[in-house]
Amino acid sequence: MDIFLMKPKIDFAFKEIMTDEKARVGFLSAILKLNPADIKETRLLNTNLRKIHGDDKLGILDVRVLMNDDTEIDIEVQLAKLTVWAERSLFYLSKMYTDQISSGDDYARFKKCVSISILDFVLFDDSDEFYSCFHIAEDTRHTLLTDKMEFHVLELPKISGELKAESSNLLLWAKFINAEQKEEFDMIAEKDPYIESAYQKLQIISQDKQKRLEYEAREKAVRDHNQFIREAEARGLSIGRETGLKEGLKEGLKEGRKEGLKEGRKEGLKEGLKEGRKEGLKEGICAMHSVLMEIGTPYSEVLDIISSKFEVSREYIKSCVEDK
Numbered sequence: 001m002d003i004f005l006m007k008p009k010i011d012f013a014f015k016e017i018m019t020d021e022k023a024r025v026g027f028l029s030a031i032l033k034l035n036p037a038d039i040k041e042t043r044l045l046n047t048n049l050r051k052i053h054g055d056d057k058l059g060i061l062d063v064r065v066l067m068n069d070d071t072e073i074d075i076e077v078q079l080a081k082l083t084v085w086a087e088r089s090l091f092y093l094s095k096m097y098t099d100q101i102s103s104g105d106d107y108a109r110f111k112k113c114v115s116i117s118i119l120d121f122v123l124f125d126d127s128d129e130f131y132s133c134f135h136i137a138e139d140t141r142h143t144l145l146t147d148k149m150e151f152h153v154l155e156l157p158k159i160s161g162e163l164k165a166e167s168s169n170l171l172l173w174a175k176f177i178n179a180e181q182k183e184e185f186d187m188i189a190e191k192d193p194y195i196e197s198a199y200q201k202l203q204i205i206s207q208d209k210q211k212r213l214e215y216e217a218r219e220k221a222v223r224d225h226n227q228f229i230r231e232a233e234a235r236g237l238s239i240g241r242e243t244g245l246k247e248g249l250k251e252g253l254k255e256g257r258k259e260g261l262k263e264g265r266k267e268g269l270k271e272g273l274k275e276g277r278k279e280g281l282k283e284g285i286c287a288m289h290s291v292l293m294e295i296g297t298p299y300s301e302v303l304d305i306i307s308s309k310f311e312v313s314r315e316y317i318k319s320c321v322e323d324k
Contacts, residue, residue, distance in 0.1 A: 005185065005206045008177045009120060009156065011062070011077045012218040013202065016211065018063045018075070019044065020201040026194020028067060030169040031116055031152050036194070042067050071112040072096060080226045081121040083308040089115050089151055097149060116152045118177060123155055130158035131170055163191065225297075232291035232305075282320045285310055289321050 006013035018024050021042060029036040045064035062076040074096055078085065093115040101109050124132060134151040137144050156178045163175065169192060176188045176195050189199040205211045285306055292302040303314045 003182060003206075004212070005180075005182060006202060006212075006215050007180055007219075008198075008202060009077055009079065009118065010215065010219050010222065012215050013205065014075075014077050014118070014177070015063050016205045017198050017201050018065070020197055022194055023198035023201055024065065026169070026192065026197065027173055028065070028073065029194075030173045031154075032114070033170075040068050045072075066111075071114060072100075073114045073116060075116040075118070077118045077120075079120040079222060082304060083123075084304045085117065085119065085123055086151075088304060089117055093149060093151070110148055112148050112150075114150050114152065116154075118154045118156065120156050122157050123153060128158055130155050130174060163188070167191070169194075232288045235287055235291055281310065281312075282323070285312070285317055285320045286324045289317065 006016075008014050008017060018027070024042050024044075025036050025039050028034070028042065029039055043066045045066055062074055065073040065075070067073055074093065082088065093113055097110065097113045100111060101107070132153045132155075134153075135144055136146055136149060154174055154177075156174065159171070159174050159178055163172070172188055172192050172195055176185070176198065179185050179188060185199050185202070189196040205215075288306055288309070289302060292305060293299075297305070303317055306312070306317050307314055
């Protein structure tokens with residue numbers, strides 16, 4: 001009988017793995033390119049389900065870590081494609097940074113803030129590299145403005161190739177997080193003692209009945225949420241196309257008849273289709289907005305999803321909904 005093992009890229013499982021201090025040190029040292037010996041202490045901060053709005057049904061299950069008492073780290077796993085992920089990461093890391101002090105406090109109190117994003121989709125099309133690291137730097141000299149904020153991104157779909165003896169710890173961790181079969185876990189774990197500790201933790205929580213129930217509930221919530229998003233996108237696009245075509249033909253023929261000329265009909269149809277597409281876009285945006293709000297998607301995420309899908313600004317989305 002096959003042994004059940006949780007998938008580490010489901011945020012609930014990843015959060016549980018990170019409760020193991022040795023695994024936590026190994027993961028952070030690989031991502032941040034540090035010697036594990038230089039990580040003197042890692043302390044988990046709030047790892048509870050964080051909801052941005054009261055009607056947020058999915059929530060964010062990220063892992064917050066304080067390292068060596070001078071660096072705050074936020075680790076988040078995202079399975080569904082979100083093209084505005086960079087903007088979202090900047091917003092949350094900036095909030096984490098500014099939340100450290102109150103009015104009148106000394107700026108010297110700021111700790112370094114690090115964002116680690118584990119993505120199950122491709123965010124950057126200009127490179128095949130699965131790992132990216134970003135800092136705030138000058139354009140030509142590349143001088144750091146500050147080292148207080150940095151962003152690390154793992155794109156799991158870009159992982160390829162067989163593991164070799166000289167494979168980096170970073171690649172080993174990426175492979176481990178992306179693994180689903182026992183044979184994969186066994187092979188990777190024997191190559192790194194920190195991953196071996198993470199694997200042992202994974203096996204323990206996978207056999208815990210209560211944690212398995214929580215894991216399966218979380219996996220279902222993520223799967224349902226992503227399906228609702230896909231259906232909302234399809235519904236919005238379908239309504240937009242249908243309305244756009246209908247309005248375009250109607251306006252085009254109307255203008256064509258008015259001119260009574262062949263050229264007039266041609267131009268009228270062209271202008272009508274243009275206007276129709278515009279109306280269809282508005283209808284599609286409003287339809288998707290309605291569906292996403294109905295299923296309890298946080299308003300900020302609704303704007304991100306629609307903006308990403310239709311390539312329009314948040315302000316345009318708000319104006320479409322208000323006009324409706």
